[in-house]
Amino acid sequence: MKKSCCLALCLAFFTTSFLSAQSPNxxxxxxRLSQEILRHGKAYDWxxxxxxxxxxxxxxxxxxTRAVAWGEEKMKExxxxxxxxxxxxxxxxxxxxxxxxxxxxxxxxxxTIELDVLALGNSLGTEKPVQAEVLAVADYAELEAKKDQxxxxxxxxxxxxxxxxxxxxxxxxxxxxxxxxxxxxxAKYGAVGIMIRTLTESVANNPHTGGMSYVDSLPKIPAIAxxxxxxxxVWEMSRNSSLVVKMHTHGxxxxxxxxxxxxxxxxxxxxxxxxxxxxxxxxxxxVNEGAHDDGAGxxxxxxxxxxxxxxxxxxxxxxxxxxxxxxxxxxRGGNKYAEEAKAKNEKHIFALESDEGGFAPQGFGFTAKPDxxxxxxxxxxxxxxxxxxxxxxxxxxxxxxxxxRLLGTTLAGFVPDPHKYFDHHHARSDVFENVNKRELLxxxxxMAALIYLVDxxxx
Amino acid sequence: MKKSCCLALCLAFFTTSFLSAQSPNxxxxxxRLSQEILRHGKAYDWxxxxxxxxxxxxxxxxxxTRAVAWGEEKMKExxxxxxxxxxxxxxxxxxxxxxxxxxxxxxxxxxTIELDVLALGNSLGTEKPVQAEVLAVADYAELEAKKDQxxxxxxxxxxxxxxxxxxxxxxxxxxxxxxxxxxxxxAKYGAVGIMIRTLTESVANNPHTGGMSYVDSLPKIPAIAxxxxxxxxVWEMSRNSSLVVKMHTHGxxxxxxxxxxxxxxxxxxxxxxxxxxxxxxxxxxxVNEGAHDDGAGxxxxxxxxxxxxxxxxxxxxxxxxxxxxxxxxxxRGGNKYAEEAKAKNEKHIFALESDEGGFAPQGFGFTAKPDxxxxxxxxxxxxxxxxxxxxxxxxxxxxxxxxxRLLGTTLAGFVPDPHKYFDHHHARSDVFENVNKRELLxxxxxMAALIYLVDxxxx
Numbered sequence: 001m002k003k004s005c006c007l008a009l010c011l012a013f014f015t016t017s018f019l020s021a022q023s024p025n026x027x028x029x030x031x032r033l034s035q036e037i038l039r040h041g042k043a044y045d046w047x048x049x050x051x052x053x054x055x056x057x058x059x060x061x062x063x064x065t066r067a068v069a070w071g072e073e074k075m076k077e078x079x080x081x082x083x084x085x086x087x088x089x090x091x092x093x094x095x096x097x098x099x100x101x102x103x104x105x106x107x108x109x110x111x112t113i114e115l116d117v118l119a120l121g122n123s124l125g126t127e128k129p130v131q132a133e134v135l136a137v138a139d140y141a142e143l144e145a146k147k148d149q150x151x152x153x154x155x156x157x158x159x160x161x162x163x164x165x166x167x168x169x170x171x172x173x174x175x176x177x178x179x180x181x182x183x184x185x186x187a188k189y190g191a192v193g194i195m196i197r198t199l200t201e202s203v204a205n206n207p208h209t210g211g212m213s214y215v216d217s218l219p220k221i222p223a224i225a226x227x228x229x230x231x232x233x234v235w236e237m238s239r240n241s242s243l244v245v246k247m248h249t250h251g252x253x254x255x256x257x258x259x260x261x262x263x264x265x266x267x268x269x270x271x272x273x274x275x276x277x278x279x280x281x282x283x284x285x286x287v288n289e290g291a292h293d294d295g296a297g298x299x300x301x302x303x304x305x306x307x308x309x310x311x312x313x314x315x316x317x318x319x320x321x322x323x324x325x326x327x328x329x330x331x332r333g334g335n336k337y338a339e340e341a342k343a344k345n346e347k348h349i350f351a352l353e354s355d356e357g358g359f360a361p362q363g364f365g366f367t368a369k370p371d372x373x374x375x376x377x378x379x380x381x382x383x384x385x386x387x388x389x390x391x392x393x394x395x396x397x398x399x400x401x402x403x404x405r406l407l408g409t410t411l412a413g414f415v416p417d418p419h420k421y422f423d424h425h426h427a428r429s430d431v432f433e434n435v436n437k438r439e440l441l442x443x444x445x446x447m448a449a450l451i452y453l454v455d456x457x458x459x
Numbered sequence: 460m461k462k463s464c465c466l467a468l469c470l471a472f473f474t475t476s477f478l479s480a481q482s483p484n485x486x487x488x489x490x491r492l493s494q495e496i497l498r499h500g501k502a503y504d505w506x507x508x509x510x511x512x513x514x515x516x517x518x519x520x521x522x523x524t525r526a527v528a529w530g531e532e533k534m535k536e537x538x539x540x541x542x543x544x545x546x547x548x549x550x551x552x553x554x555x556x557x558x559x560x561x562x563x564x565x566x567x568x569x570x571t572i573e574l575d576v577l578a579l580g581n582s583l584g585t586e587k588p589v590q591a592e593v594l595a596v597a598d599y600a601e602l603e604a605k606k607d608q609x610x611x612x613x614x615x616x617x618x619x620x621x622x623x624x625x626x627x628x629x630x631x632x633x634x635x636x637x638x639x640x641x642x643x644x645x646a647k648y649g650a651v652g653i654m655i656r657t658l659t660e661s662v663a664n665n666p667h668t669g670g671m672s673y674v675d676s677l678p679k680i681p682a683i684a685x686x687x688x689x690x691x692x693v694w695e696m697s698r699n700s701s702l703v704v705k706m707h708t709h710g711x712x713x714x715x716x717x718x719x720x721x722x723x724x725x726x727x728x729x730x731x732x733x734x735x736x737x738x739x740x741x742x743x744x745x746v747n748e749g750a751h752d753d754g755a756g757x758x759x760x761x762x763x764x765x766x767x768x769x770x771x772x773x774x775x776x777x778x779x780x781x782x783x784x785x786x787x788x789x790x791r792g793g794n795k796y797a798e799e800a801k802a803k804n805e806k807h808i809f810a811l812e813s814d815e816g817g818f819a820p821q822g823f824g825f826t827a828k829p830d831x832x833x834x835x836x837x838x839x840x841x842x843x844x845x846x847x848x849x850x851x852x853x854x855x856x857x858x859x860x861x862x863x864r865l866l867g868t869t870l871a872g873f874v875p876d877p878h879k880y881f882d883h884h885h886a887r888s889d890v891f892e893n894v895n896k897r898e899l900l901x902x903x904x905x906m907a908a909l910i911y912l913v914d915x916x917x918x
Contacts, residue, residue, distance in 0.1 A: 035623040044662075163897065164494040166844060203503075203896055360819075360878050385625060389848045417876065419819050419897050437662055438622065438878050 026382060029311070030452065034386055034445045036307045043303035043444055044437040046074060047358075050298060051289035051432040058286040059326040060092025060257035067282050071262035071298070071323045078302045079309035080264025080321060088336035090259035090326040093122050095286055096250030101195065101224055104131065105244035106237065115234070116227040117195070117247070118207040118287060120179055121329050121426075123223040124214075125250035130154065130193045130222055134245050136238035140177075140185060151190030154245050157182050158235045160228070161201040161422070168201060168418050169356075172425075175199050176210075183223040184215040191221060193247055195234070198225040202423035205229040209285050210426040211329045222249045259283075261333045262323040264305060268455075270316040275341075276454060277320045277351040277409075278304055278447065281327035281334075281399055288430040292421065295432075296358030296440060298323050300414070303444040304451060315455050317349065324399040327355065331398055338402035348409040350454050352447060353397025357425075358440040359416035361387040364450060365395015367404055367411040372459045379453045386445045390415055410459050414447050485841060488770075489911065493845055493904045495766045502762035502903055503896040505533060506817075509757060510748035510891040517745040518785040519551025519716035526741050530721035530757070530782045537761045538768035539723025539780060547795035549718035549785040552581050554745055555709030560654065560683055563590065564703035565696065574693070575664055575686040576654070576706070577746060579638055579671040580788050580885075582682040584709035589613065589652045589681060593704050595697035599636075599644060610649030613704050616641050617694045619687075620660040620881070627660060627877050628815075631884075634658050635669075642682040643674040650680060652706055654693070657684040661882035664688040668744050669885040670788045681708045718742075720792045721782040723764060727914075729775040734800075735913060736779045736810040736868075737763055737906065740786035740793075740858055747889040751880065754891075755817030755899060757782050759873070762903040763910060774914050776808065783858040786814065790857055797861030807868040809913050811906060812856025816884075817899040818875035820846040823909060824854015826863055826870040831918045838912045845904045849874055869918050873906050 037043075054070060057063040068085065075083045103113040119125065135153040137143045143155065157178040161171035178196045186194050198208045205227035214220045224247060226234060237243055262282065268274065280297020284290020305321045325333030341348055352364075363383070366373060377391055396404065396411030403409035416439075424430040496502075513529060516522040527544065534542045562572040578584065594612040596602045602614065616637045620630035637655045645653045657667045664686035673679045683706060685693060696702055721741065727733065739756020743749020764780045784792030800807055811823075822842070825832060836850055855863065855870030862868035875898070883889040 034625070038622045038625075163497045163900075166493070166497075166846075168897075201897055360876055387625075417819055419901065420895055423895070436879055436882070438627075438660055441622075442878065 026456070030382055030449050032311060033307060033448055033452065036310055037303060037441050037445045037448065040310070041303055041441045041444060042306060043299040043440055046299045046302055047291065047295050047435060047440065048432055050295050051291045055289050056286045057282065057284050057290060058093070059090040059259055059283045059328065059330060060254065061286065064259065064283055068260045068262055071282055074302050075262055075264035075321065078264070078306040080305060081267060082265045084263055085260035086263055086336060086340065088259055088261065088325055088332045089256040090332045091330040092254040092257040093329055094252055094254055095119060096125055096252050099224060099249045101226070101245060101247040103234070103237070103243050104246045107241045115230040116205055116207055117224040118209040119249035119251050120212040120223040120225060121209050121285060122212050123183065123249065123251045124220045125252060126222055126248065129246045129248035131244060131246040132192050134234070134238050134243040136235060143185065147189045150186060153191055154193040154195060154247065155186040155191045156195045156234055156238065158197050158231065160197040160231070161199065163201055168422050171201065172199060172422055179210055179225065180212055183212060183221055184218045187218040187221045193222045195224050195226050195245070195247070197231040198227055200228060200422045200427070202228065204423070204429065206427040206429055208426040209287055222247060224249060259325040259332065261325050261337055264321040266305070266315055266319045268315050268317040268319070272318050273347060274317045275320055275346055275348045276317050276451060277322055277348060277400060277403065278451060279322035279324055279399055280354045282323040283326050283328055285328055285426050288428050289432055291430050291432045291435050292357035292424055293426065293430055294327065294355045296435065296443065297354035299440070300354040300444045300447055304448040307444070307448055317455050319451070319455070327398050334399035335402050338406045341403065342406045348403050348407050350410050350412070350459060351400035351403050352412045352414065352451060353400045354414040354443065354447060355397050355399070356414065356418065357416050357421040358435045358443055359420060360439045361443050361446040362415045362417055363388040363390030363392070365392035365413045365415050367394065367396045368459070372410055375459065382453060383446060383449055386449060387442055388446050412450065414443060416443055485915070489841055489908050491770055492766060492907055492911065495769055496762060496900050496904045496907065499769070500762055500900045500903060501765060502758040502899055505758045505761055506750065506754050506894060506899065507891055509754050510750045514748050515745045516741065516743050516749060517552070518549040518718055518742045518787065518789060519713065520745065523718065523742055527719045527721055530741055533761050534721055534723040534780065537723070537765040539764060540726060541724045543722055544719035545722055545795060545799065547718055547720065547784055547791045548715040549791045550789040551713040551716040552788055553711055553713055554578060555584055555711050558683060558708045560704060560706040562693070562696070562702050563705045566700045574689040575666055576683040577666040577668040578708035578710050579682040579684060580668050580744060581671050582642065582708065582710045583679045584711065585681055585707065588705045588707035590703060590705040591651050593693070593697050593702040595694060602644065606648045609645060612650055613652040613654060613706065614645040614650045615654045615693055615697065617656050617690065619656045619690070620658065622660055627881050630660065631658060631881055638669055638684065639671055642671060642680055643677045646677040646680045652681045654683050654685050654704070654706070656690040657686055659687060659881045659886065661687065663882070663888065665886040665888055667885040668746055681706060683708060718784040718791065720784050720796055723780040725764070725774055725778045727774050727776040727778070731777050732806060733776045734779055734805055734807045735776050735910060736781055736807060736859060736862065737910060738781035738783055738810070738858055739813045741782040742785050742787050744787055744885050746887050748891055750889050750891045750894050751816035751883055752885065752889055753786065753814045755894065755902065756813035758899070759813040759903045759906055763907040766903070766907055776914050778910070778914070786857050793858035794861050797865045800862065801865045807862050807866050809869050809871070809918060810859035810862050811871045811873065811910060812859045813873040813902065813906060814856050814858070815873065815877065816875050816880045817894045817902055818879060819898045820902050820905040821874045821876055822847040822849030822851065824851035824872045824874050826853065826855045827918070831869055834918060841912060842905060842908055845908060846901055847905050871909065873902060875902055
């Protein structure tokens with residue numbers, strides 16, 4: 001992460017004088033933009049409305065529909081010239097009730113040790129509780145080694161975050177494999193349910209939900225995440241004793257539900273047929289307020305529009321501000337947006353997403369060609385006063401990914417400080433109180449500055 | 460802040476290959492050191508003991524004495540070869556009771572609007588409440604312009620943090636002048652008390668205490684800080700109406716109290732007579748647990764010792780780990796440490812302090828000669844994987860400042876992310892729950908790495 005930064009800064013250093021001499025107006029404008037956002041930003045108040053006024057907003061839920069109406073209203077309030085809703089059908093998963101699990105037997109002796117759990121998103125529940133002996137494994141390698149012992153068991157995966165990993169996003173990538181695929185990997189050998197150590201390094205005993213999927217040809221067994229302290233307990237006990245766990249989840253899919261991307265458009269003065277997209281996703285999981293994930297991205301998007309409008313900016317390219325539907329368990333909104341752009345033969349030169357939380361900014365990650373990266377890196381002197389010091393060579397966002405795949409659009413993902421994100425990500429604690437106003441606004445400052453530079457100088 | 464970083468990275472870039480080729484062992488050792496701290500660090504558990512087990516520990520209080528005993532024990536537990544207490548006399552200010560203020564009259568009409576306030580540290584209370592009309596001013600310039608109206612009034616200073624300021628430490632520096640000197644500046648013109656807008660950008664209505672001092676020749680009037688929302692109210696009302704406020708504080712000085720620096724020493728193998736000092740301060744204000752300020756610095760100090768010991772490190776220079784007494788309202792510990800070092804003619808080559816909180820690391824600020832800065836900047840490739848990207852040309856710490864003034868010691872201050880520090884600094888919310896384990900440990904990683912490099916290569 002820091003290596004690319006180092007190179008970027010070196011390149012940037014040699015172009016600083018050149019750029020500064022060439023464009024003092026940019027420096028002045030970006031300074032005004034940062035002050036407009038930090039002094040008069042509405043992002044924090046809007047986030048309070050979205051999280052406290054509406055709350056969790058899983059695709060298909062009544063709250064998601066309320067969020068669309070709210071987003072449409074805010075897009076107008078922020079100053080979009082044209083606002084519309086882009087319809088798409090979304091999967092409609094419903095948790096169906098309280099997820100429960102407890103250790104009911106240890107070495108044959110009855111007990112009741114309640115565990116704090118959440119069913120994984122998209123997982124299917126059962127009519128009656130599932131009760132079975134636990135086979136605890138450290139990882140997939142141990143599962144494979146013990147595949148003959150799996151039949152009829154509940155498999156527990158203890159694969160957690162490695163605190164020694166310097167970038168927690170890597171820990172998430174590695175341990176996320178168990179959430180996404182752990183159920184079918186165990187069902188293949190006859191497991192009747194799975195439990196995973198929840199994906200976090202937090203010390204709080206919070207389980208985290210999040211998307212999973214089944215292999216269609218295998219039994220669709222229930223799947224839960226266990227809070228970290230309970231996970232410690234299960235792991236320790238299961239290495240010394242035989243545990244029987246009873247788990248009961250109620251997840252089900254209802255018929256696909258109508259949903260919408262909320263789109264605000266601002267027509268460019270020089271290249272009205274070339275589009276820049278900025279977005280976050282409006283949906284969240286059901287167990288929290290979706291404050292960092294991705295209320296922050298939603299209000300970043302609105303704030304950038306508001307602030308540029310407030311300064312009387314006239315974009316050269318057309319800019320679209322998009323609140324995407326259904327990132328968490330289907331990506332139908334992002335797919336729809338790109339498909340329609342392709343069908344209409346639109347030219348999308350750049351898309352930026354904020355979907356890693358509202359923490360203090362570190363920079364951006366890009367999916368860009370080498371010559372574009374080189375150009376972007378010359379902008380670092382403009383961005384660094386606001387906190388950006390990382391310009392990574394990989395990055396983007398789930399919702400804007402289809403734009404790159406279908407249209408070859410250059411992508412960027414906003415990269416905030418990652419160290420606390422996974423404390424709250426998909427957990428009950430992803431609430432408004434855990435977002436800091438100043439950090440949230442600083443994110444919008446850095447994103448707005450990047451958008452300005454792309455709009456002014458292209459890629 | 461970022462400009463010096465940019466230069467540092469450029470310099471660093473050109474020396475990376477050279478250094479890496481020369482010292483792969485350093486890279487390996489620093490990686491091991493980071494993993495030792497992140498995986499096995501005790502800093503967070505020690506911070507829990509200090510904050511929850513002892514709590515606020517103002518100089519002179521019984522809790523401070525308990526903290527010294529705790530610190531001595533932990534210093535041994537962390538592995539110091541020799542541990543001793545260095546005695547010093549400390550001022551003993553006592554809050555004396557609950558600080559109170561309310562608006563009791565608006566335009567002559569009786570009312571009761573309670574304000575959330577804290578007396579400023581070192582301020583003196585009054586036997587009876589002080590009740591007077593409020594003269595609200597934006598800043599010292601307005602005070603001077605209205606000096607003829609001050610007599611008999613309570614002066615309210617509305618000078619707050621500017622959210623448009625990119626570095627909140629600058630906001631603190633500017634607005635801190637009102638906390639430190641506002642009382643005597645107003646007393647000079649006959650004010651009977653002062654109130655300040657509390658020093659924070661936080662949205663919570665928390666007042667923040669912190670040190671002030673009087674000009675001895677002027678009346679010593681009471682002084683309080685008002686929570687941000689109450690401050691907004693006072694400011695708005697006072698611009699349209701005449702307000703009378705009643706305030707009652709109880710601060711007093713008791714006789715100077717015995718205190719101690721806790722010192723752990725590790726004798727160097729090559730230069731036992733040359734000292735490197737690492738420290739934080741053991742005292743805190745009375746209204747909170749002193750978790751970020753400066754429990755974090757205390758446990759950083761202990762953790763660096765523990766981790767280096769755990770890896771079997773043998774320092775070339777002698778390293779002192781110091782928990783300083785009385786930073787908040789006297790600096791008697793820091794002064795004592797430097798005075799004794801001078802009296803003994805000790806050679807102190809470097810001192811590092813952590814006193815800006817336990818947030819995610821950004822880097823370090825230095826008080827160093829240009830050739831030393833140049834050398835330090837070549838170390839950036841070693842530090843950047845752990846989060847350091849700023850090596851500023853100013854910095855140090857209050858407790859180690861006297862070492863520089865008396866002995867010319869090179870100083871460094873650990874610089875964590877500053878954006879949330881002033882939400883909690885000197886306020887009731889500076890508690891254990893507001894410190895994140897991973898961020899705290901990452902601070903220790905960066906500090907330990909810097910200490911290793913100074914010890915290996917000198918300055």
